[in-house]
Amino acid sequence: MSKYRKKPVVIEAVKWTGENWKEIDEFITTYHETYPKDGVIMIDTLEGTHIANVGDYIIKGVQGEFYPCKPDIFEQSYETTE
DSSP: OOOOOOOOOOOEEEEOOSSOHHHHHHHOOSOEEEETTTTEEEEEETTEEEEEETTOEEEEOTTSOEEEEOHHHHHHHOOOOO
């Protein structure tokens, strides 16, 4: 068995606060719907439609795709570059 290290990649992401819909809307350039009452955003990803809940990060991937990421996984995987 071989071991591999993930290449360092800089990504763009926005945290969904439940109140920053305009920022999310401008960030995501693919199809998405929001349900403000429930704080849910439906995002079409390369793997199908995924749900982003309040507190999740919306990530723009290396191929320009968008997908949600739970905050604990995001914080373990990414650090700010600024």
